[in-house]
Amino acid sequence: MPSLKKKPYIAFIFPGFIVYTLFMIIPLFAAVYYSFFKWSGIGPKTFIGLENYRNLFTDARLSGIFWNALGNNFTFVLSVLCIIMPVQLFIAYWLDIKIIGYKFHRTIIFLPYIISSTIVGFLTMLVFNPNIGIINTVLKKLGFESRLSAWFGDPQKAFPLLIVVIAWQGIAAGMFIFLANLKGISKNLIEASFIDGANRFQRFRYIILPCLEPALINNIILGTIWGLTQFDIPFVVGGPQGGIDNSIDFMNLFFYRFSFGGSYYGETSMGFGATISIVLFFIILIITVIQLYILTRKFNHSDKR
Template sequence: MQVETGTPKVKSINPGKRKRWSIHLFPLPALIIYGLFIVYPLLAALTYSFFEWNGIARGAFVGFKNFIDLFTLEPFSGMFWNAFQHNILYFVLQMIVQNGLAFLLAFIIYRKICGAEFLKMAYFLPRLLSVIVVGFLWKLILNPNFGALNVLLGKFGLESLQKAWLGDPDTALTAIILVNCWFGLGFGVLIFLAGFQSIPNELVEAAKLDGAQGFKMLRFITVPLMMPSIMIMTVLTFIQSFEAFELVYAMQGSMGEPYYSTDTLAVYFYRLAFSSSTGGSTAIGLGSALATVLFLFIVVFTVIYLKFVQKKEVDM
């Protein structure tokens, strides 16, 4: 009987398999950053909302008390619904003014007009500025004493239209929203332009041969094929509208001046959690409850809207 001698065979690792596993390591830095700055704060806010707070010291567990106080206890309830209405107006005006104008401008550029490349750059240029810079710039433009807008109105003999744009409760929020529309217009133009450019020319030509012109072309060809771009802009606009903070803070501060007429949910959250304006011991708890409610509202709306749009696309 012969005994086999020699070194044992080592099973070689397939280089292709090793390469496939190494690919999974590349997203790790991004996932770690996302977890630290997005996931962890969300979970922390959810946890904080169930506790009483004495300044920055966590107190006893109070369950859903902070949520109940947010919706039933004055002045928290009244200020919540006041800010919520302003966010709704923010979203509606942005959809009509910003996205409507962006859709029109993108269509004009898509028709290959003279200077189209320059227009794309010009519309997107404000987006390169910091939101804080935009806020202070427009605060100077809208100044009632030396602001460029009132000066121009005076030059054209329209003194009756001159206003303290940011000092009047009837115009302050609308002025801020229109500034935000100016700031975000270029991004909307690029999204819609990409949608127009993705429409197959064969479908357009076939529709023209079938007699589709004007409104029929828009209704039955352009809009259905643009639904992905419209869906993206609607979701992004909704999220941005309900997270509106930087521009409002830069132009009107954390109190939503004048008389809370420019208050938004994000500004109200900042005031509750960090500015110690409530005078009570549960400010951080109430702020965390508000942040949780705002997050859940955005998620629920987005999911319902996406499901609805997908169903409409299937029906089409």
């Protein structure tokens, strides 16, 4: 064992390592263990091997729920990467060039992020309630009765609306990562581009964007994990069943129902819930590793050129 005097950083790492082990490593291995059992969470466990995994992927009822929830997660991830993240970058750049009232805009954008997701979900239900909601009330006042809708009660509208609500609350996180990276770009580099006659678009495309490599990698990976681990707002808005016709069902809601809600053919199954969590863990792990490999290789190749 190395001496603490020679390697004092061990004393700083050790408490965090203990906490991480207790709340991350041990529960992960426990979940793997429980996934091989039929167990309600109370009482004796029955070893069933890979039966839970077989049911998850091949059972007519369970596999349909699984693929629907996973599909919703991936659709949300695509929305994050293709819509929300470009908006975060645009807003960050907008604030970095200090447009008129940029401090006010920055505060307004950041405020939803510090509000609890549960409260955001509750406010969403108030705004989009078909009977007393603000949206339908305003439409009635303006004489647009034909535009009235059940909103989250409509499977066709529920998912797009959910994306808007979650983006409204969480857009500040990635935006501030971009903004912090923008603040670190050398002002001399920007001034040199002015002298060379580069317009705003050229400056952004050829100078600023390549300098945003760290923020891009972080936001792509964090955005993917964010999209694959949604729970709070979908749960409040759509309930544990994931809305009408499971239109806003996600993997974490799927896990919650079968672990605590008695949805495993009428009974609670911690073993099957553990199976769902392990499958989701490996999906996130594999995607993250692939993204890291592709992104770091791409950016390193670009730097060499």
